[in-house]
Amino acid sequence: MKVKRIHHIAIICSDYEKSKHFYVDILGFTPQLEVYREERKSYKLDLKVNDVYQIELFSFPNPKERPSYPEATGLRHIAFEVEDIKETVDYLTKYSIEVEEIRTDPYTNKQFTFFADPDGLPIEIYEL
Template structure:
């Protein structure tokens, strides 16, 4: 097997309209396709990240909560690369998104920080 790249990341949200607004309006991801699947009472929204990768945003009726802890086993977070982390943090502040203090990766010397989506999913910004 030879993996080529990440194809998509799937996110299940508890409030579809709120999460759609967050990922599209606040984070600026581009909607590619939105489908309502009546048999599952579920929306699926494909979002492009700078035209390269996709996030699949799903809604399901009453999804179970998934505890998220910084060092819990399993998928930890989604990370987005940005050119200027201070500018990105200011953009999020305009939308009242709480962002952790900017830190520096001791291995790479690059700046990074974390914030959360409407369901508490940890999202990292990592300066290029």
């Protein structure tokens, strides 16, 4: 078996419209396909990141909370590459998104920081 790459990341949100606004209007991901699954009372929105299908945004009635802080076992965060971290941080703060202090990776000398989606999912931005 040989894995080629990550196909997609699935995210379950508590407020579909709020999360859709965050991922589409603020982060700029492109909707590819949006469906409402009546039998599950659930939306599924496929999103492209830089023209590559990568995110599935789901809504479900009464989803369980994800433990994040302190760090819990499981998926720790998702990370996205950006060209200019300072410009990205300035952009996010214009939308009142709280962004942690920019840090430098001691092994790569690249800058990175974290913020959260509307449900508290940690998102890292990492400068190219």
